[in-house]
Amino acid sequence: MPQRGRLPGASGPDQIVCHADIDCFYASCERLRESALRGEPVVVGMGYEPGTTNGAVATASYEAREFGVESAQAISQALDALPRKIDAAKADDQSVEKAGFYRPVDMEYYESVASDIKAILHERADTVREVSIDEAYLDLTERVEWGGELRSFAAELKAEIREEVGVTASLGIAPTMSAAKVASDHDKPDGLVVVEPGDVQSFFSDLDVEEVHGVGPVTAAEMREMGIETAGDLATADPARLEAAFGERGRRVHRFARGEDGREVEPKGRPKSFSRESAFTEATTDEERQRERLQTLAEAVAGRADQRGVLYQTIGIKVVTPPFDVHTRANSLSGPVADEELVVDVATELFEEFDGEEIRKLGVRVSNLSFGSESQPSLAAFSGETDADSEDESVDAGAVSKGQPIGSDVEPPEGQSSLRDFD
Numbered sequence: 001m002p003q004r005g006r007l008p009g010a011s012g013p014d015q016i017v018c019h020a021d022i023d024c025f026y027a028s029c030e031r032l033r034e035s036a037l038r039g040e041p042v043v044v045g046m047g048y049e050p051g052t053t054n055g056a057v058a059t060a061s062y063e064a065r066e067f068g069v070e071s072a073q074a075i076s077q078a079l080d081a082l083p084r085k086i087d088a089a090k091a092d093d094q095s096v097e098k099a100g101f102y103r104p105v106d107m108e109y110y111e112s113v114a115s116d117i118k119a120i121l122h123e124r125a126d127t128v129r130e131v132s133i134d135e136a137y138l139d140l141t142e143r144v145e146w147g148g149e150l151r152s153f154a155a156e157l158k159a160e161i162r163e164e165v166g167v168t169a170s171l172g173i174a175p176t177m178s179a180a181k182v183a184s185d186h187d188k189p190d191g192l193v194v195v196e197p198g199d200v201q202s203f204f205s206d207l208d209v210e211e212v213h214g215v216g217p218v219t220a221a222e223m224r225e226m227g228i229e230t231a232g233d234l235a236t237a238d239p240a241r242l243e244a245a246f247g248e249r250g251r252r253v254h255r256f257a258r259g260e261d262g263r264e265v266e267p268k269g270r271p272k273s274f275s276r277e278s279a280f281t282e283a284t285t286d287e288e289r290q291r292e293r294l295q296t297l298a299e300a301v302a303g304r305a306d307q308r309g310v311l312y313q314t315i316g317i318k319v320v321t322p323p324f325d326v327h328t329r330a331n332s333l334s335g336p337v338a339d340e341e342l343v344v345d346v347a348t349e350l351f352e353e354f355d356g357e358e359i360r361k362l363g364v365r366v367s368n369l370s371f372g373s374e375s376q377p378s379l380a381a382f383s384g385e386t387d388a389d390s391e392d393e394s395v396d397a398g399a400v401s402k403g404q405p406i407g408s409d410v411e412p413p414e415g416q417s418s419l420r421d422f423d
């Protein structure tokens with residue numbers, strides 16, 4: 001079906017929007033640094049320690065969700081549904097099988113993982129709208145065509161996030177932002193749902209009304225009382241009646257359920273770094289091959305930064321030696337530069353420490369970015385804080401300046417409040 005019913009000002013039938021959302025994000029981060037948690041029920045939250053009683057679940061792994069644990073639930077309720085493994089092991093009457101691991105929230109670590117994911121997203125699309133710590137919209141219109149090419153692009157993006165960061169993302173691709181959002185949620189975890197322009201209304205028609213972007217559990221309950229069970233019912237409901245019950249939001253979700261959403265992906269959030277990595281087919285001690293590879297990576301990274309008009313102040317390398325030991329080294333310069341030769345030189349110099357080593361994989365990263373050509377206010381904010389932050393910079397996942405989200409030096413932090421933005 002053509003773009004029937006699109007709003008005036010809609011960006012046209014050719015928009016290809018991808019919504020990316022990481023699966024059980026905080027729990028996935030915990031699993032990255034504690035492999036014993038993989039495949040186990042994991043709950044991340046506050047307030048489960050002895051002596052504390054109130055607190056809430058931030059997220060639960062899909063295994064824990066099977067026990068009925070979910071985000072925003074009181075921790076006491078979660079503990080009833082899924083006792084702590086450590087308690088179950090002590091008590092004879094509880095089965096360790098039906099217990100889970102509880103971990104406290106560690107925002108600094110999650111921000112560092114999010115930053116690596118966002119770097120990949122910014123590499124893969126020119127326009128990225130970051131909407132929460134684990135969620136972003138990508139405008140792919142200029143990058144791919146609907147069909148097979150788009151599917152391979154999406155599969156590669158998922159694979160890159162899985163291999164480079166170690167978490168799984170669910171992707172939804174559709175001609176509008178709201179449909180893409182619903183699509184990414186539709187087949188979680190590790191989902192990939194593509195809704196082509198002609199299929200938006202049929203995709204929506206049988207969905208539960210609660211799946212429509214902007215319809216929460218409370219609104220959904222009220223809608224059900226009005227006889228609106230599915231997104232299809234919502235799409236054909238009288239908009240005036242919806243407005244009477246839910247205000248302007250009623251009209252908006254009505255449009256969304258019809259696949260009408262004229263919003264374009266407006267950029268928000270910036271890459272925190274540019275990096276390139278490359279693995280040898282087999283670990284090698286051939287120094288010439290190693291150096292050549294490093295040089296190619298350094299040139300690619302500098303080229304990418306140059307293309308985006310970005311300066312960098314920190315240059316780093318990543319060296320993976322067998323079995324899977326990751327070493328990161330970085331040097332901060334006294335000021336921001338854009339200099340390919342310098343990236344090659346600094347990377348080569350940092351690499352000298354690994355002379356004679358057997359190497360699996362190499363990576364080069366520039367960070368501590370400065371977006372000079374784009375906007376003056378950001379540049380001013382950046383200049384004001386570089387000295388304090390540059391010392392802490394390194395290319396490893398822990399590159400977070402104390403207590404601050406990465407990149408808060410280049411733009412105002414989006415903060416927790418943006419997490420649940422209607423976006």
Ligand code: TTP
Pocket residue numbers: 021022023024025026027057058059060071072133134135188189419
């Ligand atoms: P979500 O993307 O909503 O949830 P999720 O990534 O844990 O699970 P999934 O996407 O697979 O459904 O939120 C991202 C993170 O935000 C989540 O890992 C923890 C945090 N969060 C809270 O702290 N409180 C909440 O109520 C919710 C919903 C999320």
Ligand code: MG
Pocket residue numbers: 021022023024025134
């Ligand atoms: Mg998520």
